[in-house]
Amino acid sequence: MRVRANSVIGPVRRVVATAQNGLEVVRLGGLATDITRSPYVVVERTPMYRLRRYFTDAETGEAGPPIVLVPPMMMSADVYDVTKDQGAVSVLREMGIDPWVVDFGEPDVEEGGWDRNLADHVIAISDIVEFVRRQTGRKVHLAGYSQGGMFAYQAAAYRRSRDIASLITFGSPVDTLAGLPFGIPAEVASNAADFLADHVFSRLAVSGWMARTGFQLLDPVKTLRSRVEFLLQLHDREALLPREQQRRFLATEGWVGWSGPAVAELLKQFIAHNRMMTGGFVIKDTVVSLAEISTPILAFLGEVDDIGQPVAVRGIQQAAPSADVFESSLRAGHFGLVVGSAAVSHSWPTTGEWVLWREGEGGKPAEVYAMRRDEVHPGETGVSLADRVVHTVASVAELGIGVGRGLSDLASGAVRGTVELSGEATRALPRLARLGQIQPHTQISLSRLLAEQRRKAPRGELFVFDNRIHTHENAGARIDRVVRGLIQSGVRPAAHVGVLMGTRPSALAAVAALSRIGAVAVLLPPDGDQLPVAVELGNVSRIVADPEHVELAVGTGKEVLALGGGEVRELELKPGWKVVDLEQIDADAVTLPGWYRPDPGLARELAFILFTESHGSLEIKQITNHRWALSAFGTASAADLDRSDTVYCLTPLHHPSSLLATLGGAVAGGSRIALSRSLDPKRFGEEVHRYGVTVVSYTWTMLREILDADETTVHGIHPVRLFIGSGMSPALWNRTIDEFTPAQVLEFYASTEGDVILANVSGAKIGCKGRPLPGTAEVKLAAYDPVTRSLIEDENGFVRECADDEVGLLLGRAGVYAEMQGGALRGIFAAGDAWSPTENLFRRDQDGDYWLVDHKRTVVVSPRGPIYTTPLVDALGCVRKVDLAVVYGIEVDGTEIAVAAMTVKGNGLPAVADIEDAFAHIPVDQWPDILTVVAGIPVGTSYRPSATELRAAGLPSPGPRVRYLDLESGTYKRFTKAVAAHFAEGRGVHAGAPHGSLATGAR
Structure with missing residues (x-):
């Protein structure tokens, strides 16, 4: 009977204990524990953050080296002090480190919390580094978990490592598109992030419960396992208590909301555009790059971390080439890097040893190694298949469920390539279709495309100049003000207005404003000898000039409209000068005339006049809106430009390649434009990294200046994927791709006034001009006698078409625009056909690719x-x-x-x-x-x-x-x-x- 009673009493007690503990969990949210947290004092308080300093009461003598711990946006600052005995701050304090923790609070209870953006967090951390440096008199070790580590990287770059002794991160991704959860293809993630940033999180914030749920869904097996384990052990209070604080933190208490603007910026800058990796992310209108970090870095990697995947974390080595980068790996998932047994035994002791080593107070930690650069193939994450399978199977085996997500990456890799390959076609087809729809009466112009981009993404980045970002909204407002100033000064549609300006934002605004009015922008070369000729050839009525070129413009005898430098600059004018200062015109007071319609330009109408030099003399090139659009959309398609690209414009604005290909392609592709004052090798290296330049424009031997200079600082690691331009020799081409591996060269040939555009898209044949771009004119080679400079006819009176490898004159089939301008030749290869001649001789190889052999003169x-x-x-x-x-x-x-x-x-x-x-x-x-x-x-x-x-x-x-x-x-x-x-x-x-x-x- 006693045995029978015991067999009954045991299960009854278990049921009663389960019920009692369960009721306590329901009422209080968890089991009551006697575990306390570490003591701290809030030493600095602002609307953006509270700065905690731990163990101030226990201090005796001089404090140790300071370390500032930054939490992710969605997680409470208590992540570094879940329990007093095993939290990060207590472990570090025991090792003689002075711990400080950033507490951003909860956006839903902080004043203006839901309006915080990403830059607010980064600048706050920068201010905290400044504060701690002043308080302690020592440089700061800056550490962060997950997104907190991303903040640490960004703040260090923003400060250019000033006052920062070292950086320590835990599962913080840098190359975000290289390692995405569930093996999501980069193309899909980028497009989705762009959409969510523009259309969802611009209106919606993320509450604490949403952040918690999202985090748990990223590792559903572990989440489910933890809940089942808790329920199965609910009767055993003593077994649960040691982990209860951690469980409650993860289940409910540890999560805070995200403000919508901060999430939108995170998605756009660091997922859609991956600018942690490429550089060129924006903090309060200032362009920043991780390449400017020079302080030592220690990155902790979770061997089974599917959120901060090793391949994404190791991106810091390439993104920060000037820093000494180390890593320490442990067998843990994302959260286990900072909380739990692995963190207590590995992460935080190693962090303390690292700090002491960098301070010269100890040796190099045994678990710290120079970060290795793995050769990772597309689709790999850095988490080995064996580790993932073992980790996942071990998890699901405890729950008795089928193996699923751990093996799903094998299948996801099969679709990744298809999605990424189709992405280029997805972007190119609409552009080519739009080209095909352009008729002579179609409204199309530079200013119209800029207005479209402004409507689509007003806060999107149009261009960067002197480290400052100019958004579509800001640039558009500036263009509108310049329009009013030009109209007040007498500029009307179809007027030929010279633009004599160096590379600066005002130059772009002037050209766009003239396009918005429907006037013709005549891009004048800043050469004193050539200028009078260009003014006469361009039939210029007045000249828009920046302050540096006002005197040169006045020398032409034309009325000068001064633009640039802002309202505060003083313009030095001499007696008798006919100069109107556009900056002094009150744009709001200008009444727009009845004839004004913004962006009236038709495809058939003249938009720009450019000049090229041939045999020492200037030649005028008249560019219609259609010709500009052809080059713009053609470049965007051939170079596969999109909003993640930053296109570096090295050529001056008056050069044809600048306006037609570089600026045109960037505007048509929605890409960001990086303007540089001049070609300077040292500046080139700095701006490529800082701006996150992915595409560089060139002409002829321009890149030779870069490659030959000792001042060029690209470190062999760079974000450039493509060089686009024309005139590059095979030798320089080979040098460029050798120096800037893995970047490629996209060489163009374009007839300035016709519709012929050739492009060597594949880059396989170095020196070749390629084939006609889709949507541009059909081309043929006509037999040509260079001695008599005449076409060679056959027995029927038609011009003979060249055979393969025979040199001939390149002709492009004339469109309606060429025929309207009267430059077409008729009856060339067939009765009634019309072709526009170029000035160049080519040969066509057996594959159908074209090679330039000479100008006919x-x-x-x-x-x-x-x-x-x-x-x-x-x-x-x-x-x-x-x-x-x-x-x-x-x-x-x-x-x-x-x-x-x-x-x-x-x-x-x-x-x-x-x-x-x-x-x-x-x-x-x-x-x-x-x-x-x-x-x-x-x-x-x-x-x-x-x-x-x-x-x-x-x-x-x-x-x-x-x-x-x-x-x-x-x-x-x-x-x-x-x-x-x-x-x-x-x-x-x-x-x-x-x-x-x-x-x-x-x-």
């Missing part, structure tokens, strides 16, 4: 046949010692001879044998007659080498730096006085002589 017509200059220049550029090269023709006694001039790198001269080897793929009868090494080759404002001065100097003087071509032997020989005399008489000399070095003058 620079072909050297020698007695032995045409000599095409571009293949020769490209070949010389590949010779190891050659820096710049040009090939040009000079007339000597009625005969045109080809001269190749080159500059060299360093000391010594290139070997003739190397040059001959470089020419090996070119027929000998198309080699230059003369090779000469010169002291310098002028480079124009577009960075294109110019032969004008060398051509004017005539035949090079004899000497060891000059060689001539002996056709009989197919070699270059020394150019002596006797040989020069024969050339001067218009005769070639072919005496045999061995070849050697240009420097030695060997036989």
Whole structure:
């Protein structure tokens, strides 16, 4: 009977205990414990935060090195002190560290809490670092868990590491798109984050219960397991009490709300655009990059952390190339990094040892290693499959449920590639479709596209200049004010208004304002000699100039409208100057005339006038709105530009590539534009990192300035994915992709006034111009005689189309715009067809790709046949010692001879044998007659080498730096006085002589 009674009493007691404990949980939210938290004092209080300093009563003597602990936005500051005995602050204090904790409070009870944005948190942390430094007289060790670690990184970058001794983070992702929960494809996450930021969290905040639920859903197996374990042990109070504080914290007490603006910025900047990784995130209109962090970093990694996945956390190594980055890994999930047995035994002791080591008070912690850079393939997270399976199976086995999420990543990888590949097409197709819909009467212009972007995302970032962000709303308001000033000054639609300005926001505003009125912006070159010619060619009525160019503009005799520098600057004017200061016009007082309609530009109408230099003289290029749109949408499609890109504009605004491709492509793609004052290698390296530049524009030899400079600071790690432009030589192309791996080059060719745009999208054939972009003109090569400069007809009177690898004149099928302008040729390949000629000669290879061989006016017509200059220049550029090269023709006694001039790198001269080897793929009868090494080759404002001065100097003087071509032997020989005399008489000399070095003058 006693046995039977015991068998009954035991289960009854268990039921009673379960009921009693359960009732206590229901009434009080948990079991009552005698566990207390660590003592602290709030030493600083602001509307944004309260700063706790722990154990102030226990201090004796000088405090240890200070560490500031930052919680995530959605979690209470008590995460660092869940229990007094095992919390972070107590462990650190025992090791002699002075712990401070940031408490952001709860947004729903703090004044203005729901209006907080991301920058408010970062600036608050920056202010706290300043405060602690003043209070302690020591640099601060800044630490943060999860998003708190992201805040720590951002604040350190914002301060450029000032007063920060080291950074410590726990499961804080940097490359957010590299490791997303559930294996979500980056393309999907980016698009979803953009949508949620713009349309959901701009109106909605995240309450504490939503944050708690979201966190638990990220690891549903662990959440379910914890709840089941708690219920199964509810009868055993003694077993539950040690973990009760932690359970209550996770279940209810530890969660606080997020303000909508802060969530929106988090989604947009660090998930949609991944700017923790690329740089260029914005804190209160200031552009910041983690590349500016120079303080040592320790990042804790959870081996089974599916929230702060190792591959995402390790992104800090690439994002902060100037910092010494270390890691410490432990077998824990996300929350286990900071709370629980693993944190008590590993995370916090290691943190204390790290602080003491950095302070010179101890050795390097045993569990800290230099962060390794894993070769992670797309779709991998850094959490090994074995770890994930073991961790998940162990969890679900305790609950008796099926294995699901732990293996789901295997399937998610299969769709990731498909989604990412389709993303480019998703962006490109609407742009190409819009191009196809443009008719002569369609309203399309630069200002109209800017207005569209402003309506879509008023707070979106339009451009960055001098480290300051200008949003669509701010820029749009500035453009509207400039419009009123221009109208007040007499500017009307179709008026030709010159723009003479350096690279600055006001220049962009001036061009956009003229477009908004429907006037024609004439982009004037800031060259005193060329300016009067450009003003006359452009039929300019008045000039908009910045303060630096006012005097130059006044010299043209035209009325000058001064713009730029703001209302506070003083404009120095001399007597007799006809200058109107647009900054002094009260825009609000201007009454808009009845004729004004914003953005009236039609596709067929003239929008811009640009200038190019050819053979030392200016050529006018008239750009319609359609031609601008063609280049803008074509560039955006070919470069796959979107809102996550920052496009770096190195060329001045008056250069065709700047307005048509760089600015046009960025506006059409919704990308951010980074304007730079000038090409400066040191500034280039700084701004690429700080702005998070993903696409760099170039022209001709521009990137040579960057690659040759010692001041360039890209550290081999950079956010650039693409260089876009035209005129890059194969040698410079190879140097660029070698130096900026894994970035690629997208080389364009565009007829300035026609509709022909070629692009080498794949980049596989270096030096090739590629194929026509979809939506641009169909192209053909017409047989062409470079001697007579005429098209070659067949027996039926039509122009013969070139065969593969035959050199011909590039023609583009004429659209309605070309026909309206009267520049089309008819009856070329068929009766009634219409084609627009370009100025350039190409060949088409067997794959259908086009290669530029020359401008039709620079072909050297020698007695032995045409000599095409571009293949020769490209070949010389590949010779190891050659820096710049040009090939040009000079007339000597009625005969045109080809001269190749080159500059060299360093000391010594290139070997003739190397040059001959470089020419090996070119027929000998198309080699230059003369090779000469010169002291310098002028480079124009577009960075294109110019032969004008060398051509004017005539035949090079004899000497060891000059060689001539002996056709009989197919070699270059020394150019002596006797040989020069024969050339001067218009005769070639072919005496045999061995070849050697240009420097030695060997036989």
